[in-house]
Amino acid sequence: MTVGSKIKSIDFYRKIPRDLTEATLSGATLSILAAIVMISLFVMEFSEYMTVKTHTSIIVDRSLDGDLLRINFDVSFPNLSCEFASVDVSDTLGTHRINLTKTVRKYQLGADLVKTGGLVRNLPEPKYEALEEKKHEEHKEEHRVPGDNSENAIELTAATFDEANKKYPILLVNFYAPWCPWSRRLSPVWESASAVLLRKFPHEDGRIRLGKVDCTVHNTLCRSHHIQGFPSVRIFRSGHDILAHGAHHDHESYVGDRTTEAIVEFAEKLVPPAITSEAPEQAQQEIQQAAAEIAEKVLKVKGGAPGCNVEGFVLVKKVPGNVHISAHSHQHSFDHVVMNMSHIVNHLSFGNQISVAKEKEMKRLDPEALLNAQSNRLKGKAFISESLNVTHEHYLQVVLTTVEPRGNKYNRVDLYEYTHHSHHFQTEGMPLAKFSFDPSPMQVLITEEKRKLYHFVTTACAIIGGVFTVMGITDSSIFMVMKLVKKVELGKQF
Incomplete structure (x- = not known):
C-alpha cells in the first residue's frame, strides 16, 4: 500500500458516493430545522460569552494603614454665625483636630437659606495688652x-x-x-x-x-x-x-x-x-x-442674624470617630442657651469623586452599586432644635465596595455606602451637629469574570455536533418508519 492509501485508511469521515445516497423531503425539512436551531443556539451562546459576569465576595478590608477616608459635606445652619462656625474632627485613636480651615469653606446665608455673601475667611486672633x-x-x-x-x-x-x-x-x-x-x-x-x-x-x-x-x-x-x-x-x-x-x-x-x-x-x-x-x-x-x-x-464679620453654609471635606483615619460642627473661638466665650444648631444636610458622602471614565465603567459592571453610593441618603433632611441646648447626632455605618475590572486590578473603583440613624438630646455644654462615623472592617469585593475562549469554542462545537447528530437520528428514524410502512402496504397487496 502507498503512503496515501495508509493515511486514507484512518479516515473518520468516510464518504459515500452521491449516487448511493437518497434525498428525502423529511430529510430536507430536518436539515433546515437543524440549521435554524444551530444558528439560534450559537447566537445565544455568543451573547452569553460576551455578557459581563461579576462575582461578589465579602473580605476583610484590604486598605493600607496609611489610607485615609474622605468625608464630603455641605450643611446649612440658619442660626449659626460664620464667625464662630468650626469644623472639628476626633477619633478613637486620640486624634483631635479643631477648627479645620484648609479644606472647609464657609458662606453667609440669607433668610431664605441661599448663599448671599462671598467666602468667609477666619480672622486672625487679636492681640491683647499685656497688663497686670x-x-x-x-x-x-x-x-x-x-x-x-x-x-x-x-x-x-x-x-x-x-x-x-x-x-x-x-x-x-x-x-x-x-x-x-x-x-x-x-x-x-x-x-x-x-x-x-x-x-x-x-x-x-x-x-x-x-x-x-x-x-x-x-x-x-x-x-x-x-x-x-x-x-x-x-x-x-x-x-x-x-x-x-x-x-x-x-x-x-x-x-x-x-x-x-x-x-x-x-x-x-x-x-x-x-x-x-x-x-x-x-x-x-x-x-x-x-x-x-x-x-x-471698615473690617466686618458675619453676625448672628444670617446663617452659615459650611461645606468642604476632611480626611480621617478608617477608625470610629466623628466630625462635629459647633461654635468655637480662642478669643470668645459663648452663651450655650442662645446657640441653636438646627441644620439642613445638603450633601454628605464618603470617598473621592470618581472620574467620568470610571463612572462609565461602573455603569457597565454594577450600576446598582454606583446608584447606592451616590444616593446621598441624608440629602435634604432638616434637623430642627425645638428646645434649648440641643445636640443633633447622626450615626453613620460606612461600608466600602471595591469593583475590580478584568485584567486591571490597579484600575479599581472604591465606592462607599452608608446607613444612618439620627437622634437629638439636650446637653449641658456647647450644642453640636455631630456626624459619628463607623467604618466597617469588612468590604464588598466585586470582580469581573469572563468565560475563557476555549469554553466558548467547546460549547459551540457541542451545539453544532449535538444538533447534527440528533437531527440525523431523527431523520434515520423517520426514514426507517416510512420504509416499514411501505413494506406493510406492499405485503397487503399480495
Missing part, C-alpha cells in the same frame, strides 16, 4: 476724665440703649459677660480707650462714644442683637449696626487687636467731620459721604 491687674487699675485712673466720677465707657441698659444710639453718630458697644476671661481682659483696655477718646472728643463734641452692655444682666438686649460670643464689639452708626452689601447684610464689628492704641486708632477713622454753623447742610452731606467711604473700608 494692678497696672490695669493704674491705667484706668490715669485716663479717667477729670471731674467725671463715672466710668469712661457708658454702661448701657435696655432702657438707655436706643437713647444713646440716637445721641451719638458713632457708638462702639462692648457686649461682654463678667464670667468670660476674654471680657475681663478687654474691660480695662476698653475703659482706657474710652478715656483717650473722651480727651480728644469731649462730651460737648458728641461725635463718638464707647459703651458697654453686661449680657448677664441684659440678656434680652444682647439676644436681640444676635450676640453669640463674648466679648463682641459692634459699631452703631446713627442707631444701626447693619451694613448692606448688595443682596446680603453684615453686622459691622471691630475685629482688630484688643489694645488701647488699636481701638483708638480704629475709632478715630470712624469719627465724622465736625459740623460748622456756616454751612450745616453741606457739612452734613460731607459727614454722610465720609461715613459711606469709611463703611467700605
Whole structure:
C-alpha cells in the first residue's frame, strides 16, 4: 500500500458516493430545522460569552494603614454665625483636630437659606495688652476724665440703649459677660480707650462714644442683637449696626487687636467731620459721604442674624470617630442657651469623586452599586432644635465596595455606602451637629469574570455536533418508519 492509501485508511469521515445516497423531503425539512436551531443556539451562546459576569465576595478590608477616608459635606445652619462656625474632627485613636480651615469653606446665608455673601475667611486672633491687674487699675485712673466720677465707657441698659444710639453718630458697644476671661481682659483696655477718646472728643463734641452692655444682666438686649460670643464689639452708626452689601447684610464689628492704641486708632477713622454753623447742610452731606467711604473700608464679620453654609471635606483615619460642627473661638466665650444648631444636610458622602471614565465603567459592571453610593441618603433632611441646648447626632455605618475590572486590578473603583440613624438630646455644654462615623472592617469585593475562549469554542462545537447528530437520528428514524410502512402496504397487496 502507498503512503496515501495508509493515511486514507484512518479516515473518520468516510464518504459515500452521491449516487448511493437518497434525498428525502423529511430529510430536507430536518436539515433546515437543524440549521435554524444551530444558528439560534450559537447566537445565544455568543451573547452569553460576551455578557459581563461579576462575582461578589465579602473580605476583610484590604486598605493600607496609611489610607485615609474622605468625608464630603455641605450643611446649612440658619442660626449659626460664620464667625464662630468650626469644623472639628476626633477619633478613637486620640486624634483631635479643631477648627479645620484648609479644606472647609464657609458662606453667609440669607433668610431664605441661599448663599448671599462671598467666602468667609477666619480672622486672625487679636492681640491683647499685656497688663497686670494692678497696672490695669493704674491705667484706668490715669485716663479717667477729670471731674467725671463715672466710668469712661457708658454702661448701657435696655432702657438707655436706643437713647444713646440716637445721641451719638458713632457708638462702639462692648457686649461682654463678667464670667468670660476674654471680657475681663478687654474691660480695662476698653475703659482706657474710652478715656483717650473722651480727651480728644469731649462730651460737648458728641461725635463718638464707647459703651458697654453686661449680657448677664441684659440678656434680652444682647439676644436681640444676635450676640453669640463674648466679648463682641459692634459699631452703631446713627442707631444701626447693619451694613448692606448688595443682596446680603453684615453686622459691622471691630475685629482688630484688643489694645488701647488699636481701638483708638480704629475709632478715630470712624469719627465724622465736625459740623460748622456756616454751612450745616453741606457739612452734613460731607459727614454722610465720609461715613459711606469709611463703611467700605471698615473690617466686618458675619453676625448672628444670617446663617452659615459650611461645606468642604476632611480626611480621617478608617477608625470610629466623628466630625462635629459647633461654635468655637480662642478669643470668645459663648452663651450655650442662645446657640441653636438646627441644620439642613445638603450633601454628605464618603470617598473621592470618581472620574467620568470610571463612572462609565461602573455603569457597565454594577450600576446598582454606583446608584447606592451616590444616593446621598441624608440629602435634604432638616434637623430642627425645638428646645434649648440641643445636640443633633447622626450615626453613620460606612461600608466600602471595591469593583475590580478584568485584567486591571490597579484600575479599581472604591465606592462607599452608608446607613444612618439620627437622634437629638439636650446637653449641658456647647450644642453640636455631630456626624459619628463607623467604618466597617469588612468590604464588598466585586470582580469581573469572563468565560475563557476555549469554553466558548467547546460549547459551540457541542451545539453544532449535538444538533447534527440528533437531527440525523431523527431523520434515520423517520426514514426507517416510512420504509416499514411501505413494506406493510406492499405485503397487503399480495
